[in-house]
Amino acid sequence: MNIRIFLFTLILLLKHSVNATGPWGSGVPGSPEMLKLEAKWRPMAFSPAKMRGHQRFNEQKYGMFIHWGLYSQLGGVYKGQKMEEGGTGPRVAEWVMRNKEIPRAEYAKLAESFNPTRFNAQEWVAVAKAAGMKYMVITSKHHDGFALFDSDVSDFNAVDGSPFGRDIIKELEQACQKAEIAFGVYYSHALDWKDGGDSGIKDYGPEKPEKKVFANYFDPAPVKFDDYIKNKALPQVQELVDNYKLCEIWLDTPIYIPARHSFAFYKTIYDADPEILVNQRIGNHFGDFGIPGDNVIPDQINENAWECVATTNNSWGYKSYDDDWKKPIEILYWLVANVSKGGNLLLNVGPDGHGVMPPEAVSNLLKVGEWLKVNGSAIYGTKPWHIDHEGNSALKMGGTEHRKKAKLDFNFGNDDFWFTKKEDKVYAIALARPEGRSILVKSLINEPIHKIRLLGQESFLHWGRTPSGVEVQLPVFVEDGIGYALEVTLAN
Ligand code: GLC
Numbered sequence: 001m002n003i004r005i006f007l008f009t010l011i012l013l014l015k016h017s018v019n020a021t022g023p024w025g026s027g028v029p030g031s032p033e034m035l036k037l038e039a040k041w042r043p044m045a046f047s048p049a050k051m052r053g054h055q056r057f058n059e060q061k062y063g064m065f066i067h068w069g070l071y072s073q074l075g076g077v078y079k080g081q082k083m084e085e086g087g088t089g090p091r092v093a094e095w096v097m098r099n100k101e102i103p104r105a106e107y108a109k110l111a112e113s114f115n116p117t118r119f120n121a122q123e124w125v126a127v128a129k130a131a132g133m134k135y136m137v138i139t140s141k142h143h144d145g146f147a148l149f150d151s152d153v154s155d156f157n158a159v160d161g162s163p164f165g166r167d168i169i170k171e172l173e174q175a176c177q178k179a180e181i182a183f184g185v186y187y188s189h190a191l192d193w194k195d196g197g198d199s200g201i202k203d204y205g206p207e208k209p210e211k212k213v214f215a216n217y218f219d220p221a222p223v224k225f226d227d228y229i230k231n232k233a234l235p236q237v238q239e240l241v242d243n244y245k246l247c248e249i250w251l252d253t254p255i256y257i258p259a260r261h262s263f264a265f266y267k268t269i270y271d272a273d274p275e276i277l278v279n280q281r282i283g284n285h286f287g288d289f290g291i292p293g294d295n296v297i298p299d300q301i302n303e304n305a306w307e308c309v310a311t312t313n314n315s316w317g318y319k320s321y322d323d324d325w326k327k328p329i330e331i332l333y334w335l336v337a338n339v340s341k342g343g344n345l346l347l348n349v350g351p352d353g354h355g356v357m358p359p360e361a362v363s364n365l366l367k368v369g370e371w372l373k374v375n376g377s378a379i380y381g382t383k384p385w386h387i388d389h390e391g392n393s394a395l396k397m398g399g400t401e402h403r404k405k406a407k408l409d410f411n412f413g414n415d416d417f418w419f420t421k422k423e424d425k426v427y428a429i430a431l432a433r434p435e436g437r438s439i440l441v442k443s444l445i446n447e448p449i450h451k452i453r454l455l456g457q458e459s460f461l462h463w464g465r466t467p468s469g470v471e472v473q474l475p476v477f478v479e480d481g482i483g484y485a486l487e488v489t490l491a492n
Helices: 003-018 032-045 048-060 093-099 104-111 121-130 168-179 225-243 259-272 328-339 359-378 402-406
Strands: 062-066 135-141 182-187 248-251 307-310 344-349 417-422 425-430 438-441 449-454 463-466 469-473 484-490
Touching: 032 259, 048 344, 062 121, 062 182, 121 135, 121 168, 121 359, 135 168, 135 248, 168 182, 182 225, 225 248, 225 259, 307 328, 328 344, 328 359, 328 417, 344 359, 359 425, 359 484
Parallel strands: 062 135, 062 344, 135 182, 182 248, 307 344
Antiparallel strands: 417 425, 425 484, 438 469, 449 484, 463 469
16 A cells, blocks of 8 residues: 555544544544453443442432522522523533533632522432432532532632531431432533633544533643543542442433543442442543433333433423423322333432522422322332334424423323333333223233232222223222322232
């Protein structure tokens, strides 16, 4: 080969290997580097300890996500301007620094007023518990770079850098432990508007990056991405795994992060505690469980571990003027729609700058908690059955602002059933109550049914087969409530 053509081809190859497509990282699938890292990763990802982590994750099914930080003080309004007024990028309230292009020094002043005296870890954990949630995951550091935990790596944290002076992550970890709620943290490993995390866009993305909207280009920290990872993100994740007992770590916005960095995060976490599960946004497919997207319910059953993340209104961080709350029926729909497809639901609450959870979100969550007290065995520890749903309601959930824009209603029919299974039981979950007493579940038609019971009641129900399914005689519902769940025991 002509030396010039050779060099040209080499440059093209190198360029391609550097500028992979994102958004899950810039490692090139099948490249020698990836193959080498994957070979080291596999024994960790499939180790017995990880499997215990997976088992626990599947038992839990429903958790509380909490977005809380300096931005919570603003509630989505900066200098009189709402997130929707001017600015660039996502309009969720925790993005205020990026959206309003607030210079780093100016944003950092929010730490001086961060004094959420109404924060009470036990109270938050009690809400999660009463809501029927089995785990909690809170933003230990979001894209703005401010940590809610004590850190020797950076003073920009709640203990050293704010009048509050308390380790919020420690208080929550301990309160969770007492209440037997598993505890995990979100940590924005790739994006950090304060200290130079730009998701690898500048150093590892294409020449004309399309994802520019993510990073801080208005007042960038003068650091290379590799240095940010080495000097802040990785050491802070090390602090998190060393100082707190965690069930999961939720990393974020990998976009063009190189594979070696994603791998280093995985190994750091694994070496400290191999049972901790890490989400897919670690980048380069090194995660233990998938994320279908923000506020996305996947269309299909997926037996691999995954977690749907969803908001209770239309923002993750507290937005003072967003009162478009998901009602209990809608929350329940999100729960059953995800669980019947094999996933977990991590549902977000954005407390305000004083440390108070929005009362509407709390009261809606507690109503779902009441439902779960009766019907929880149809949810926790279940696996998907051979179909997830029968009936006419065919809602699609495709993004954080989707439901608001699409003006979806949540009127379900008597023919809508979502299914889950556990051991010898199949559960058929309804979100509506019929006018008459008999209902027809079509998908049970060929099942070897032994007995059927309504969750919350001891006695078994009368049922019979028809040409189109199984007809079940329900009791009269004495109390008000949403839907019901049938426990169908199969003969073995
Ligand atoms: C996105 C957003 C972020 C939010 C997260 C939740 O990555 O950048 O603000 O924390 O999704 O899933």
